[in-house]
Amino acid sequence: MIQVRELKKYYGNGTIKAVDGVSFDCPDSQITGLLGPNGAGKTTTLRMIAGLIKPMEGTVIIDGKDVGRNPQEARRLLGVQSDMTGVYPRLTSREQLSYYGRFYGLKGKELQSRVQAVIDLLGMQEIADRRAEGFSRGQRQKIVIGRALVHNPCNIIMDEPTNGLDVMAVRETRQTIREFAQQGRCVLFSTHYMDEAERLCDHIAIIVGGKIIAFGTPAALMQQTGKQTLEDAFVELAGGAEGMQQSEYSRQLQEA
Amino acid sequence: MWGRITNIWGKELTDSLRDKKALRQALLIPLIIGIFYAAFNPWINSIVTAKAKEPLVIPAQGIEYASQGLLDALKQQQITLQPYTGDLQGAISRGDKGAGLIIPAGFSDNLSQEKSATLMLFTNRTSGGIFGGGFSADRLNLALNSYSQAVSSSRVQARNIDPTVLSPINLKTQDLATPEQLAGVFASFTLPLIIGTIVAQGGLFIAIDTTAGEKERGTLESLLITPASDVEVLTGKLAAVFTMTCIPIVLTFVGFWITGNILPESITNGARLPITVPIGAILMSLPLALFVDVVLMIMSIRTRSFKDAQSAATPVGLGATVPAMLAAFVAPSSLAMYLIPVYGPAALVSSLATGTQIPALAFVYAVVGSLAAAAVGYLIALRFFNRERMLYGV
Numbered sequence: 001m002i003q004v005r006e007l008k009k010y011y012g013n014g015t016i017k018a019v020d021g022v023s024f025d026c027p028d029s030q031i032t033g034l035l036g037p038n039g040a041g042k043t044t045t046l047r048m049i050a051g052l053i054k055p056m057e058g059t060v061i062i063d064g065k066d067v068g069r070n071p072q073e074a075r076r077l078l079g080v081q082s083d084m085t086g087v088y089p090r091l092t093s094r095e096q097l098s099y100y101g102r103f104y105g106l107k108g109k110e111l112q113s114r115v116q117a118v119i120d121l122l123g124m125q126e127i128a129d130r131r132a133e134g135f136s137r138g139q140r141q142k143i144v145i146g147r148a149l150v151h152n153p154c155n156i157i158m159d160e161p162t163n164g165l166d167v168m169a170v171r172e173t174r175q176t177i178r179e180f181a182q183q184g185r186c187v188l189f190s191t192h193y194m195d196e197a198e199r200l201c202d203h204i205a206i207i208v209g210g211k212i213i214a215f216g217t218p219a220a221l222m223q224q225t226g227k228q229t230l231e232d233a234f235v236e237l238a239g240g241a242e243g244m245q246q247s248e249y250s251r252q253l254q255e256a
Numbered sequence: 257m258w259g260r261i262t263n264i265w266g267k268e269l270t271d272s273l274r275d276k277k278a279l280r281q282a283l284l285i286p287l288i289i290g291i292f293y294a295a296f297n298p299w300i301n302s303i304v305t306a307k308a309k310e311p312l313v314i315p316a317q318g319i320e321y322a323s324q325g326l327l328d329a330l331k332q333q334q335i336t337l338q339p340y341t342g343d344l345q346g347a348i349s350r351g352d353k354g355a356g357l358i359i360p361a362g363f364s365d366n367l368s369q370e371k372s373a374t375l376m377l378f379t380n381r382t383s384g385g386i387f388g389g390g391f392s393a394d395r396l397n398l399a400l401n402s403y404s405q406a407v408s409s410s411r412v413q414a415r416n417i418d419p420t421v422l423s424p425i426n427l428k429t430q431d432l433a434t435p436e437q438l439a440g441v442f443a444s445f446t447l448p449l450i451i452g453t454i455v456a457q458g459g460l461f462i463a464i465d466t467t468a469g470e471k472e473r474g475t476l477e478s479l480l481i482t483p484a485s486d487v488e489v490l491t492g493k494l495a496a497v498f499t500m501t502c503i504p505i506v507l508t509f510v511g512f513w514i515t516g517n518i519l520p521e522s523i524t525n526g527a528r529l530p531i532t533v534p535i536g537a538i539l540m541s542l543p544l545a546l547f548v549d550v551v552l553m554i555m556s557i558r559t560r561s562f563k564d565a566q567s568a569a570t571p572v573g574l575g576a577t578v579p580a581m582l583a584a585f586v587a588p589s590s591l592a593m594y595l596i597p598v599y600g601p602a603a604l605v606s607s608l609a610t611g612t613q614i615p616a617l618a619f620v621y622a623v624v625g626s627l628a629a630a631a632v633g634y635l636i637a638l639r640f641f642n643r644e645r646m647l648y649g650v
Contacts (some may be wrong), residue, residue: 050481051481052477052480052481052644052647053644053648054644072483072485073483075481075482075483076483078481080478080481082477082478082481084474084475084477084478085474086473086475086476086477086478087473087475088267088473088475089473090271091270091271091274091276092268093265094268099263099267101476101481102259102260102263103260103263103482103483103484104482104483105259107259130358131274135445144478147478242574247500250644
């Protein structure tokens with residue numbers, strides 16, 4: 001379970017509020033979506049949860065471990081698929097997964113079987129023993145997702161996991177995300193695709209201008225706004241005054 | 257902790273050894289530097305010796321005034337005078353000719369009348385490279401001096417005077433240097449330069465690739481998400497950089513020594529470098545390489561791309577080469593000077609090459625100086641190893 005409390009991150013001497021008091025819970029066995037327009041603070045929030053960025057204020061607790069106080073222990077409980085799809089071009093997919101698995105104490109046969117399990121899960125058999133040089137974005141994305149899963153984490157963070165994937169890969173990835181939750185894991189992911197969020201998420205946090213402006217099930221958000229689709233509900237919630245504020249924030253961030 | 261460090265070390269080594277560029281740098285640099293430096297000086301020496309024995313043609317005016325004795329003396333030294341019509345001085349000044357001789361009218365008569373006879377030798381040392389004007393003039397000068405001495409001797413002999421009165425001091429010189437010492441003189445200048453070059457170049461590519469390169473590829477974020485601590489990531493990467501630096505260092509000095517030993521005696525004059533010199537050079541270079549590798553990593557960590565890192569690392573190469581060159585010419589005046597990174601180890605290897613007695617403490621100081629500097633550099637690198645700033649530049 002991931003618990004986020006009053007996270008804050010300001011840039012430019014406090015004038016740019018990238019994340020401004022964000023709080024939400026991601027329970028086990030559920031998929032929590034983080035939705036927001038570009039520059040809303042999604043990725044900054046996810047990076048603070050992963051311990052890559054230090055929050056100015058607030059705490060992140062992962063299965064009882066405080067990321068700020070015990071980052072190494074907390075990171076051990078996390079599997080993070082970042083939005084950077086960089087891979088090591090001179091290593092094979094299997095070698096890359098093994099490399100990451102060893103950071104979590106996996107070795108010998110246990111490591112081999114976990115790597116093989118991830119290869120099977122993500123359908124990477126064809127690229128498993130090929131060096132990653134020249135891989136397509138979809139193939140690289142599989143490695144990125146695979147290295148987040150190789151240590152079988154209970155908590156998974158995915159930053160736009162289907163971005164740039166073809167239709168088949170998107171379907172497979174969504175199915176994999178569903179399976180994670182069914183296996184009892186806590187899944188937190190960000191996406192731009194409303195239909196994806198509507199289909200997958202048990203709960204959705206909508207972030208605009210660094211603040212959570214709505215949190216609930218897709219049905220509850222639609223009911224709250226009186227809209228028929230999540231997309232309409234999102235536009236309703238993210239638009240208006242906050243949307244304008246967001247646009248201003250994006251401009252400031254870009255300038256910074 | 258060690259498991260994660262060796263994991264990073266192993267991965268970086270595998271990655272680098274599969275990288276043709278890195279491998280080329282690790283193998284080619286030693287081949288070029290070691291073999292080139294070992295062969296270059298003896299080769300040049302042998303060329304100079306051979307050139308000195310080759311026939312030399314000097315343009316001359318007034319050959320008709322030359323005595324037969326002069327022409328014979330020059331012929332003995334493989335020098336022939338070739339008649340030149342026109343402005344000889346102008347041709348030499350323009351660089352068309354390297355050197356020329358003008359024999360004034362009455363030269364031969366003056367000689368036969370036992371008067372002082374004048375010859376005019378013109379030269380342009382900028383013409384024709386190292387075997388051009390200067391080289392020709394020096395050979396001609398030597399031959400004319402020799403002829404002049406012979407004429408003096410015959411004149412005093414004609415007066416029943418012992419010609420040795422013309423040489424009040426008969427200086428006999430004999431070079432007692434062993435072939436090893438002769439080889440060492442050359443090595444004492446080149447080895448410090450090699451040390452400076454190889455420690456700076458050996459780890460350059462991999463130091464950049466494991467830091468700025470990883471950032472550019474977009475893999476650094478996923479590495480820093482793992483439970484590996486800053487110390488583990490930095491130590492693992494530094495260990496890989498250092499290991500890759502060891503390859504060219506060992507190959508360079510071994511290559512230098514082997515090349516020096518397989519060169520034909522006609523080139524080396526039998527000069528051979530003892531094995532202790534390359535071993536000493538390797539042992540002194542390794543701690544120094546650790547220090548330079550740390551510095552390269554500090555520079556690379558702070559940049560955002562491979563190209564930026566290459567630019568940032570340029571002064572490191574200069575910073576390593578200049579003190580090393582200084583060590584070849586200025587010997588340490590106190591033991592404490594061996595503590596100075598680069599300069600100390602380079603000076604020690606220079607002394608080692610000439611067989612100079614070196615106090616045991618100098619070895620300790622040279623190693624301790626490099627290791628202490630590496631330790632300080634490591635702490636600075638760790639301080640710069642700020643995940644947020646490294647990844648996102650904020």
